[in-house]
Amino acid sequence: MNRGRLKLSAPARAGLLFILPALVYIVLTQLLPVIYALYVSFTDYSPLNRGAPKWVGLQNYRAMIFSREFQNALWVTLRFSAAVIVLNVVISLALALLLEGASRVLRWLQVVLFLPIVTSVAAVSVVWLLLYDRDFGLLNQVLNVFGLSNVGWLNTVAWALPSLVIMRVWRGAGWNTVIYRAALQGIPREVIEAAKVDGASALQLFRQILLPLLRPITAYIVIVGFISTLQTFAEIYILTSGGPLGSTTTVGFLIYRQAFEYGQLGLACATSFVLFIVIFALSFGSFALARKGMT
């Protein structure tokens, strides 16, 4: 009469007991809030109002998808994300290759490159705010030395988003360089030596040998890049507050405004889930492309 009862061995029961605290933690602090947020996304809910969230079905999703604010924010986010990821991959791969053949002294550069990622985003953003200052910023002082006029880095529609991209690439390049360096060191020397013996040029070696072998790690960098850049908020909040003319209003910043400035938690949750779908689709697409290339 043991039908329906799962019999666990003593080690399995012990294992379950060991993972129970972590499981409870994950369910309570991560899974349940996500499920609740999904429910709230179908409701009209402001914490200011008394009573439970009011069910409105797909109204928040419809309102959001057809709003110009959201469409603009999504477009800005995608442009920002694509620019950061492409530049990050190119620059960090180039740096990794440079450091590969560098002297031991130059390899200390790796530590310097790594520093931005371990520094607080808020602190780094304030430093860049000063660097980008239209009148007194270091970047414009340098331009002045070459006889060029001041640029409104964060003050003009043309430059605000590229300025954020530059800062974000600077922050992420060191981390990705370290990852590429590890991947390069994992490539068997004999493969490279064999290609050289066969007369492959440096360019051929890079295109035919290194790039294909680095494809899995590039896919990892792209996927993690999408997950991270599509949620960008802090640097936007500090450097541009989404302006000028909404040219740096990302979806993450829009969610903040909906939730904390206007108290529209239902709409903010709906926007968050659409952002989640975008992140999932892009990450999954990148992964599928990388797998296809590998096979």
Add this chain to the structure above:
Amino acid sequence: MRSVLRTALLIACIGATALAQQSLTVWYAGNFQDQMDLVNNELVPAFEAANPDVDVTVEFIPWGDLTAKLNTAFATGTVPDVFMHGQAATAGLVAADRLAPLDEYFAGFDVEDFGPTFEQGAVDGKHYLAPVYGSGNLLVYRTDLWEDVGLDPGSPPTTWEELLDAARKLTVRDASGQIKRTGLLIGSSGTAIQQPFSSLFWQAGGSWFSADGTEVTFDGPAAVKAIEFMQALFDPTSGVTRLGENPGASPVNPLVTGQAAMMFGSMEMVSGLRTTNPDVFELLAVAPPTRDVDQAAFYSFAGFFISQDSPHKDQAWQYISFALSPEWLEAFNSAAGSLPPRSSLADAEFLAASPALKAYSDNLQFAHGNPNVAVWVKARDITAAHLEAAVYGRETAEAAAKATQQEIEALLNP
């Protein structure tokens, strides 16, 4: 046995005292150090000494975090008994049934001394706000730069035309035509553009809403005229300020660096310069608002509200009435250099000592506050977005006024 009984009696006495004491939580908005020191080290101890049955716990919430913290407190049922907020938040909080009306308490209070600021926190005839401090958005200018270009610092502009003329004289451009010194610095987005616009809009006779707050009355000649004037200020060739400015984000005040000759500034900004740059502070003057069909300026007041859910409303009022006494209000406003809401404090010592600060008190008679409607924050941001589009040349003044009207109407009547 006797010692056991004595100890039990002592514990019972201590317990009874603790039970008799009411705990009161008060949230102050802002985290200005001198104000925090005053409240923590002087005001609260003085109140507790005068009211031994009340135990006050004070928290200071930075303005930027206030809405998020309050929303969390409302959602979790942990709202403080007393909290501070801006006057424009009143209608939204009342609509959500979060505030206790204070009229019963005000009945025995010298409300006349608070003048128009008292009415800023009224909704449907009931009063909810006990004003604590305020500020205005007035024209602040560097007298030395005025003299340099041959202007008389003693005769500030009284009309829009005079204001634009003075700003043009003070504007300095380089050989390529780029502005090196703004004649009149104005931010081009958010509240940095909306607040100066508000003053101009009211001066032109405009208003966002009907008196009862049920109708949007934004679009009209006043809005178009004020937006066109803003466009003239930002004009790339003949204008006096640059696009993309955000004076609040500047690491050093542009009046200090000489990057701006004039700007619309708050009393806190001027007071801050008194502390950080006393030499520049001495060179500053503050002008009365200009006049079009009316003379008006944006002023805002923050004050105490009592939570509708507070079980200690009487104790909450005890604290508020104590903190609103002329002595404590003067001390509190003197600490931050802000504007006391009581007319009897118009000549307070810290104001009388500085003509620049006194100007904010003298011009309180022209004060206009943000409309007290539940949708104000969103309506404000809609206005700012269309103003920004207008000064960037993306929308005409007429189109901006019309779009603002339509979007706020949609907000008011979803």
